[in-house]
Amino acid sequence: MIPEIEQAPIAEIKAFQEGKLKELLTYLNTNSEYYKRLFRQHNISINDINTLEDLATIPTTSKEDLQKYNDDFICVPKHKIIDYVTTSGTLGKPVTFALTDNDLERLAYNEAISFACAGVQQNDVLQLMTTMDRCFMAGLAYFLGVRKLGAGIIRVGNGIPELQWDSIFKFKPTYLIAVPSFLLKLIEYANLHGIDINNSGIKGAICIGESLREQDFLPNTLAEKIKKSWNIELYSTYASTEMNTAFTECEHQKGGHHHPELIIIEILNDDENPVNDGDVGELTITTIGVEAMPLLRFKTGDMVKAHYDGCECGRNTVRLGPVIGRKKQMVKYKGTTLYPPAMNNILNDFNEVENYIIEISHNTIGTDEILIKIATQVPTETLLQNIKDHFRAKLRVTPKIEFHDKKEIQQLQFPKLSRKPIMVVDKRVF
Incomplete structure (x- = not known):
């Protein structure tokens, strides 16, 4: 289940994204109070933005802008909003994101192709070990993605190792969706209660929130500790509420794959210029296909390194290495x-x-x-x-x-x- 555009030549991917960028700029210039104001204040004509390189002429958007002008980013009337999520507020005041029915469909597509990238198939069953409530996007996205893929899902929620193991034995999932350090708690509980974890039927874990790799993609200490006890495959993912998009490892586990049909990425230095290939910079994103709250040149605050060489899986898309850290931290x-x-x-x-x-x-x-x-x-x-x-x-x-x-x-x-x-x-x- 590899989308055609992700296997296309680099030049074709770029041309595709430039077409989507033109559509986005027209949409923002019509529907977004924030971006209409930005274009006007900086004398930007969207007709002059024709290539990905032309993005550099548009000021970036920050988390502070989202916090200060939250409602001005909404591009649809209130009756079209059917779900609200909030950011975690790790480095400041949480931001509310509105989603339309089309946005939820996009979110489902993103997670379906991301799970497929990690090798999950229609006949698999996944146990969800994150919350779906409290306006949390990730849990909802995983549920929608698994449903879109046609696989089964068990919504156990976070915490409580005893309940997790009871559900594993009752429903027999093949994959877990979990924070990696929680897998260590499952291992600890299993050791204390005589559970043979390597006969549990679990093939792999889709891991969120914590890195599993060093910058050379070798397993880090956390991954090694898990693998030492539990012979399962570990797949690293990276996403955020603002992106509405995930970067997920394929079976070769050498970085999270970019979905060019969903997001445009830039890796910028402190002067907001593109870094040289192989250098670390701040991931800056432009969302494609988002209806309620699309973002243009949003600075995520995450410091990453991009990898441009082709992957053995057949995708020609950029891969992101493990997040090195938050810029503000x-x-x-x-x-x-x-x-x-x-x-x-x-x-x-x-x-x-x-x-x-x-x-x-x-x-x-x-x-x-x-x-x-x-x-x-x-x-x-x-x-x-x-x-x-x-x-x-x-x-x-x-x-x-x-x-x-x-x-x-x-x-x-x-x-x-x-x-x-x-x-x-x-x-x-x-």
Whole structure:
């Protein structure tokens, strides 16, 4: 189930996207109060935008713009809106996104081809381990995509390992949709209760929210820990509410594939110019086919590297490597530039670490400080020193590390109304 456009020559893909871009600009210039105002303020004639390169003449859109002018992005009358979702608000005030019936159909198509990219077929059954309520787009998208693909789905929701295993044995799913670190909790529960996980019928897991790969696509520590106990395939995905689109690994597991019929991507540097091939930059997206709230040159805040060489699966589309980090969470610490995912990978090396939270702040002279609060059943000086040594070996610096009560860290990770754990608390004032 590979869409024809994804196997087309690069030049054909580009021409296809340029046609879709012209349609989008006309639509925005007719229906979007925000973009009509933007075009007018910057004296932009949409007739002058004919190529993907011409996008550079249009100012980017930020998360702050969405927060400030949320309703101005809506392009349809209220009676056409049939669903509302909100962003998680990880780095600020949540944003509301409206969806029409056509948008939900697009969302279903996106997830269907993404699941198919990871090898899921019509005769498979997937167990959904994320929430569908609380205005969360991801759970709804997975359900719609599985339904569109024609496969079966079990909507268990997040958490509760005992319930997850009961459902696995009762309904016999072949794939799981889960946050990777939760798979470790399933493994831990299985070991405590004599469950033979490798005879459970699970072939693979579609993983969300956490990276599974290093930048060279080799498994990271988290993936290795899962695979050491559970002989299943792990497929990494990357998506966001703003994109309405997913980048999912194929069977070769060398980056998430771009769907050119759904989204235009740019990788930009700090000056908002395209980075050189192979360099890291901020993913900036333009959505195709979105009816209620399309976005033009939206800066996602995610730092990524694109890969342009052809994939063995037959797709000619760009592939995105693992997200290196959130641009706003970049830390300059003792002469080294860090992103929280690099610290996550080090902490995942230690089985003794039960949970943790990373706090970033400014010290009295205005430079960045890092404090990592760790919960463990063995709070020894030896463990503390081993973790510090590991940081020094891998990242060349050692942040401040403290042992804290597990419940205290859980309260920090799950503040009121949170839909997913918060692993980074940024206290810096810019």
